[in-house]
Amino acid sequence: xxxxxxxxxxxxxxxxxxxxxxxxxxxxxxxxxxxxxxxxxxxxxxxxxxxxxxxxxxxxxxxxxxxxxxxxxxxxxxxxxxxxxxxxxxxxxxxxxxxxxxxxxxxxxxxxxxxxxxxxxxxxxxxxxxxxxxxxxxxxxxxxxxxxxxxxxxxxxxxxxxxxxxxxxxxxxxxxxxxxxxxxxxxxxxxxxxxxxxxxxxxxxxxxxxxxxxxxxxxxxxxxxxxxxxxxxxxxxxxxxxxxxxxxxxxxxxxxxxxxxxxxxxxxxxxxxxxxxxxxxxxxxxxxxxxxxxxxxxxxxxxxxxxxxxxxxxxxxxxxxxxxxxxxxxxxxxxxxxxxxxxxxxxxxxxxxxxxxxxxxxxxxxxxxxxxxxxxxxxxxxxxxxxxxxxxxxxxxxxxxxxxxxxxxxxxxxxxxxxxxxxxxxxxxxxxxxxxxxxxxxxxxxxxxxxxxxxxxxxxxxxxxxxxxxxxxxxxxxxxxxxxxxxxxxxxxxxxxxxxxxxxxxxxxxxxxxxxxxxxxxxxxxx
Numbered sequence: 001x002x003x004x005x006x007x008x009x010x011x012x013x014x015x016x017x018x019x020x021x022x023x024x025x026x027x028x029x030x031x032x033x034x035x036x037x038x039x040x041x042x043x044x045x046x047x048x049x050x051x052x053x054x055x056x057x058x059x060x061x062x063x064x065x066x067x068x069x070x071x072x073x074x075x076x077x078x079x080x081x082x083x084x085x086x087x088x089x090x091x092x093x094x095x096x097x098x099x100x101x102x103x104x105x106x107x108x109x110x111x112x113x114x115x116x117x118x119x120x121x122x123x124x125x126x127x128x129x130x131x132x133x134x135x136x137x138x139x140x141x142x143x144x145x146x147x148x149x150x151x152x153x154x155x156x157x158x159x160x161x162x163x164x165x166x167x168x169x170x171x172x173x174x175x176x177x178x179x180x181x182x183x184x185x186x187x188x189x190x191x192x193x194x195x196x197x198x199x200x201x202x203x204x205x206x207x208x209x210x211x212x213x214x215x216x217x218x219x220x221x222x223x224x225x226x227x228x229x230x231x232x233x234x235x236x237x238x239x240x241x242x243x244x245x246x247x248x249x250x251x252x253x254x255x256x257x258x259x260x261x262x263x264x265x266x267x268x269x270x271x272x273x274x275x276x277x278x279x280x281x282x283x284x285x286x287x288x289x290x291x292x293x294x295x296x297x298x299x300x301x302x303x304x305x306x307x308x309x310x311x312x313x314x315x316x317x318x319x320x321x322x323x324x325x326x327x328x329x330x331x332x333x334x335x336x337x338x339x340x341x342x343x344x345x346x347x348x349x350x351x352x353x354x355x356x357x358x359x360x361x362x363x364x365x366x367x368x369x370x371x372x373x374x375x376x377x378x379x380x381x382x383x384x385x386x387x388x389x390x391x392x393x394x395x396x397x398x399x400x401x402x403x404x405x406x407x408x409x410x411x412x413x414x415x416x417x418x419x420x421x422x423x424x425x426x427x428x429x430x431x432x433x434x435x436x437x438x439x440x441x442x443x444x445x446x447x448x449x450x451x452x453x454x455x456x457x458x459x460x461x462x463x464x465x466x467x468x469x470x471x472x473x474x475x476x477x478x479x480x481x482x483x484x485x486x487x488x489x490x491x492x493x494x495x496x497x498x499x500x501x502x503x504x505x506x507x508x509x510x511x512x513x514x515x516x517x518x519x520x521x522x523x524x525x526x527x
Contacts, residue, residue: 070103070175078105085183093176101175106182110154113188114146154182220510228507242282242292251282251292252479256472260296263468266305266461268298281476288483291473305526308461309499310334313437317456320437322430324415325422327355333434336427347426354430357418407515413444413451434501441496448515450496458494466494466524473522487522494524 082105084096093099126136158177165172227234240250256279261267270278282292297305314320314332322328329336333354339345345352425433439462442454470492477484500508513523 070101073102073104077102081105081179081183082109082186085186092180093173097176097179099173099176101173101179103175103178103182106154106178106185109182109185109189110150113185114143114150116189117146117150118143150185154178154185157181224507224509240284242294250285252285254281254283254291254476254478255279256281256293256476257474258468258472260293260468260472263471264464266301266465267296267468268301274298279472281473283476283478285478288478289485291476291485293469293472305461308459309437309501310431312461313439313459313499314434318437318439319442321435322354322433325357325418326430327357329354333427333431337431340427353424353426356422356424407449407517408447409449409452409517411447411449413447413449416446432503436501437499439497439499440494443496443498443515450515450517455495458497462497463494465526466497467492469524470522485522487520492521 081096084092090096093101121142122138126138155178158174158181162172162174162177227236242251259270259278261270261274261278268274277294280294282294284290284292311332311334314328314334316330316332320328322333329351336345336351336354340352440456440458441450441452442456443449444451467489470487471489473485474487474489475485502508508527516523
């Protein structure tokens, strides 16, 4: 070694010492370390006195750099401290903070609480005002109140606690106390949201029970609002489901006269499970005359019936809700839908889009307007409102659920005009807008009556299904003998029907059918 170098470690190898490893420096893990050169100025990292100090130390307390070290945390640390504040077990300062408190978590948690309280309060107030039918004005003073209360609790209270404990001779850490209060606010984020939801649910429940708060509050609409409400959740305790051991006070079991699957194969094949309940039916005690037959279809029979509803029944001469606005082909939409799904019809093909019907003007639809006179400049606003009300009243008379409703077959039944705002859609989108199809006598929805001059044959499948049901319920009545079905199955001939189509989340609303001229014949509903 030259005079400019020196050893970091000196090892004295005495004679006779027990040393079994090879006497090489590399095998002993010994290394020679050169001291720093005075000319290069490279620091000696093995000297603790020359190591750099953490950021912020030595800075004045009023400078921003002093507080940077208290925000030097990562997401995992903040999340862990938030979770530990929700489940306070052990020493929070020792086990969680590791005596390294931060200001990042307390500041943003307090800010989040302020935001959650103000937003949820404003949202609940606006919804409550909407329910009550009054105008809602946002009060931004609530934001100031929330800022004052939350930040006072998060930062002023810890200072007071620290000062009082300091006065009694303790040596607390101010930042650790700030972390106790700041991270302790984590639980108030979900609590503030939950409390506002509970308040809103209570207001909506009170409104739902108040029948006078709705314009249309018939028993059917009241039941519909109950089962579709989210706040509060619907009450299913009074729901009647036709099973053998369910609702003994609501349903009365009866026996069918015939086995439905033996009358027609459209219900499916007979198996052992079906034989045990082949003639099972129920009567609703509160509604005399209603007979419920639990699902008599096999899965294969259900798929066949659904296929018929999509491919066969929409064909001409049957009409649907789409015929008013679109030029539906005589074969229906299903053949075009299949071609579109298999990719055999290009987008530039004219049949890819179902063409819209032309919008007819007012004079071509005189039946739907209250006057043949054209509007002039002298019409006042009140007169225009009166015309709108009269037009709506003429197109939609009393609802069929009203007790005073009576079907009047002599009223004019003009076809509704095509709308000029319907979009041009491909078959795959248009078929999802299919809502109903009329079979047999066409139904006129505005007047709730039938077109007696538009009668077409009912499909054989529908005819066979409903005729079998009428034959199976011959002579059924309740045990108290308050009513009995006396209609003979051989006398039943279906003349009209409606096929309803539903998408996901759609529901079949309860209704009263008073449009039938023959009130003695059974009305069959397959659902």
